[in-house]
Amino acid sequence: MLQETSGGYVKSELHKGIATIEFGHPQSNSLPGKLLHELAHEIETNGNEPGVKVILLRSGGDGVFCSGASFDELRSIKTAEQGLAFFNGFSLVINAMRKAPKLIIARIQGKCVGGGVGLAAAADYAIAVESAEIKLSELAVGIGPFVVGPAVERKIGTSAFTQLAIDASMWRNGDWARRKGLFAELHPSAxxxxxSINRLAGTLALSSPDAMLEMKKIFWKGTENWDQLLAERAAISGRLILGSFAREAIAKFTSKVKA
Known part of the structure; x- marks a missing residue:
């Protein structure tokens, strides 16, 4: 199934019990609102499909895995309600990954920024290349990693999360991300x-679905309030994105990109 939207796409295919969900966008695999909704829908649909045993989440191309929120869409937000609606898209994706009754493997072929770090953190097992650097850049544009924060903090711990969130301009390399627990594996090449992904996905596709479901319940224990929590966090980002600091930062970024 292929869903194209806003210059990007989400597609999925099923092969031997492995559902591969791929998203892509010409702007460094950024995520506009419609793409977030399509991605959440595909994760939920495949998670509830009996023929699916394991889900592989990946992005298109061989460059950036995900550059996070679409700056074009951030610039177009005019009200707190619009801001809430946009950032709630990240809530939908993370909660879909959390609640999917199937284990999710993430293929990280390049850099992760902002929401991209959140996707890697919300996966049950992330496999990356050594060049996959990460950065939570939200503070630099006047907001913060509020929506993805719970997923990132859960995966790498409070100390490492605060380091990423506070120093919003600093890239951490793949080895840092592996040592902190964000990446389960690092490989020199794609x-x-x-x-490694094919080996693990193939093994899981032949494993007990009931056992994997019970394991996933244990892995995510204590997150039962995330539907409400992430919506509240989305409202914070939706309000802050309207501030003068955020407006100016986004304008500077977009003018630099188009220059």
């Missing part, structure tokens, strides 16, 4: 990464 070929090695894909070989």
């Amino acid at each position: 070929e090695g990464m894909d070989e």
Whole structure:
């Protein structure tokens, strides 16, 4: 199934019990609102499909895995309600990953920024290349990693999360992300990464669905309030994005990109 929207796409295919969900966008695999909704829908649909045993989440191309929120869409937000609606898209994706009754493997072929770090954190097992640097850049544009924060903090701990959130302009390399627990594996090349992904996905596809479901329930224990929590966090971002600091920062960024 292929869903194209706002210059980007979300597509999924099922092969031997492995559902591969891929998203892509010409602007460094950024995520506009419609793409977030499509991605959440595909994760939920495949998670509830009996023929699916495991989900592989990936992005298109061989560059950036995900650059987070679409700056064009951030610039177009005019009201707190619009801001809430946009950032709630990240809530929908993270909660869909959390509640999916199937284990989710993330294929991280490049840099992760903002919401991209959130996707990697919300996966049950992330496999990356050594060049996959990460950064939570939200504070630099006048907001903060409020929506993705619970997923990132859950995966790497409070100390590492605060380091990422406070120093919003500093890239952390793949080894840092692996040592903190964001990435389960690091590989020198995409070929090695894909070989490991294929091995693990193939093994999980032949494993007990009931056992994996019970494992996932245990892994995510204590997050039962995230539907409400992430919506509240989305409202904070939706309000802050209207501030003068955020407006000016986004304008500077978009003018630099178009220059």
